[in-house]
Amino acid sequence: MKNRLATAVFLFTFPALTMVYETSLASEKESIETPNFVTGDTWEYRTLFTKYTGTVVEVTPEGNHGITMTSYPGTKFIRDKNLAVIKTEGTPVDERSFIGWKFIDFPMTPGKKFSYRVQGVTAEFTITIEAVKWENVKVPAGKFRALRIEGCWKNESSGWYGCGMTFWFAPEVKVFVKRQTPSTWAASLRNTDFELTSFSVK
Secondary structure, eight states: OHHHHHHHHHHHHHHHHHHHHHHHHHHHTOOBOOOOOOTTOEEEEEOSSOEEEEEEEEEOTTSOEEEEETTSTTEEEEEOTTSOEEEEEESOOOGGGTBTOOOOOSSBOTTOEEEEEEEOSSSEEEEEEEEEEEEEEEETTEEEEEEEEEEEEEETTTOOEEEEEEEEEETTTTEEEEEEOOTTSOHHHHTTOOEEEEEEOO
16 A cells, blocks of 8 residues: 555656756756847946946947946947947947947856957957856845856956856846956956946837
């Protein structure tokens, strides 16, 4: 009788456990598609020393969008569908700090990896980006289910190589909600790590 009961329980629970496992696997492999930006979408961030706000002011038929930042008054940053700045308009800025830097490539799924070269202010870098896994992350703006994305940098001039810069992208708000840089990296990067403090998206 006990064996029959055990068999019945196993036969009843096994499909349910399998369904939970398969659902979990499907969730882990969930893909992030290109966000649909709308004029007026706004995000406020804080860094170690300051706060700033970004607002979408233009969406083009090609799928690019223009965003203004309170930390760079008078400048409009034109970003492509992967959130990479492709040009700036208005008040001049050092474009080496912005153009060509890319930290996500839609659709983005755990396990996806890509590399590219970019000219920074002081040197040329090879950047390798990998989507690691889905996590729950808490920032001042709230708690979000976000894709953890990690980056490795190689300075092509000095040969310096480092991994561990981490981003969390939350589809719910269309943007990265947090960035964290290793303590051994340059202070100029660590000091600009950010967290999302508030947002308004359509």
